[in-house]
Amino acid sequence: MYFHQILLFIIHKFNGERSQTASYYLLKGKKSGQTIQDVTYFQLHSFFSLFPKLSKESYDEAIKILRQNEYVQIENAYISLTEKGFQQVKNMEKPGFNGWLYRGNEQIFWKRVELIVQTLSQFKFQQKKFIPNQKDIEIQHFVKKYFQKRDFQSLQFYTSFKLQLFQLLESANLEKFQKELFVYRLSGYKKSGLTWDQLTNYYSKTELDLKFAFIECLHILIDAISKEQHPDLFDVLDGIEVEVPLTESAVKTNNLFSKGYSIEEVAEMRFLKKNTIEDHVIEIVSADPDFPVEPFISNEQIEKVLEIADKYKSKKLKLIREYVPDLSYFQIRLALTKGEEVNG
Numbered sequence: 001m002y003f004h005q006i007l008l009f010i011i012h013k014f015n016g017e018r019s020q021t022a023s024y025y026l027l028k029g030k031k032s033g034q035t036i037q038d039v040t041y042f043q044l045h046s047f048f049s050l051f052p053k054l055s056k057e058s059y060d061e062a063i064k065i066l067r068q069n070e071y072v073q074i075e076n077a078y079i080s081l082t083e084k085g086f087q088q089v090k091n092m093e094k095p096g097f098n099g100w101l102y103r104g105n106e107q108i109f110w111k112r113v114e115l116i117v118q119t120l121s122q123f124k125f126q127q128k129k130f131i132p133n134q135k136d137i138e139i140q141h142f143v144k145k146y147f148q149k150r151d152f153q154s155l156q157f158y159t160s161f162k163l164q165l166f167q168l169l170e171s172a173n174l175e176k177f178q179k180e181l182f183v184y185r186l187s188g189y190k191k192s193g194l195t196w197d198q199l200t201n202y203y204s205k206t207e208l209d210l211k212f213a214f215i216e217c218l219h220i221l222i223d224a225i226s227k228e229q230h231p232d233l234f235d236v237l238d239g240i241e242v243e244v245p246l247t248e249s250a251v252k253t254n255n256l257f258s259k260g261y262s263i264e265e266v267a268e269m270r271f272l273k274k275n276t277i278e279d280h281v282i283e284i285v286s287a288d289p290d291f292p293v294e295p296f297i298s299n300e301q302i303e304k305v306l307e308i309a310d311k312y313k314s315k316k317l318k319l320i321r322e323y324v325p326d327l328s329y330f331q332i333r334l335a336l337t338k339g340e341e342v343n344g
Helices: 003-014 021-028 033-041 056-067 081-089 106-124 137-148 154-173 176-184 196-203 206-226 231-237 248-257 263-270 273-286 299-312 317-321 328-344
Strands: 072-075 078-081
Touching: 003 021, 003 056, 003 081, 003 206, 021 033, 021 056, 021 273, 033 273, 033 328, 056 154, 072 263, 072 299, 078 081, 081 196, 106 154, 106 231, 154 176, 154 206, 154 263, 176 196, 196 206, 231 273, 248 263, 248 273, 273 328, 299 317, 299 328, 317 328
Parallel strands: none
Antiparallel strands: 072 078
16 A cells, blocks of 8 residues: 555545545644544544655645546545546555554654664674764664663674564564565665665655555554564664644643633633634544543534434535534534544
8 A cells, every 4th residue: 555545545535525635734744623633533543644744746746646547536626536546445455554653753663773773783793883874863862772771782682683573574464575675774784775766766666655665564563563572672662652642732722621621711821712722622532532522512412413424424514514503613523523533
């Protein structure tokens, strides 16, 4: 499942109710109320913040190709699959991404592993002076602290780490070429990892396709690491999983809600617009299904909104509000978000 396939899958999930830029903001991990809300509305947690460095030019070119191949269509600013595109999605396997939990941090895991492998390889051949392939000071500090707790110059540790890594690669649900990608990118004694240019030539695939395949590879590997089977790799995971999946501003709002303040009071206290605080509520509910929504909407109102959404197979706010004019757009958004949290 690579770039064009990922886009088709996301567009399919959006069900013709979002513009063509919605997928771009999702993959970039834009921390706006709309994008965070869409993650829950359309159950797109896997794809959130998959590629924070994705350029708009690369994205637009991919959409252009999908349109030329008649996989997608754009009408009234909304993008949707054609029948031809839908047939493509039907044949796709479930992706192995976990963007909501990692949000680009899989690259930190990779850099740590890469430097650990390089260091062990150099020391095995008594080369204690070498240029680290990772220039990031934080990565270097992490690896130094990691080694301080281990007898990393011993053959026993070298053998144990290598065995854990290769057992992980063999046991994880990866495609053959993803395992190769992981190994080819590693550096060691008298050996440099292959560049993306070299890999694109070797596999005859685009760089974006390879990078998304590599991200999926890392997510699958991280998910498969256990403390019992991979103790030395497990410690490399420190801080990789996002523990508080909220923006800093939403965290502050949530703290005030926990003290019993209303939306209006929080907006006044934080010198923010009311609709900004409402966006925070959507973000909080997306991340925490136990967050109490009773101050904003009743269970009966939630059920009514969900019934309408199910009946008309749509999450368009304007359509739903025609049938519940007594509810605000915020309440409808909240009901849809809460409903998706409950129904999963």
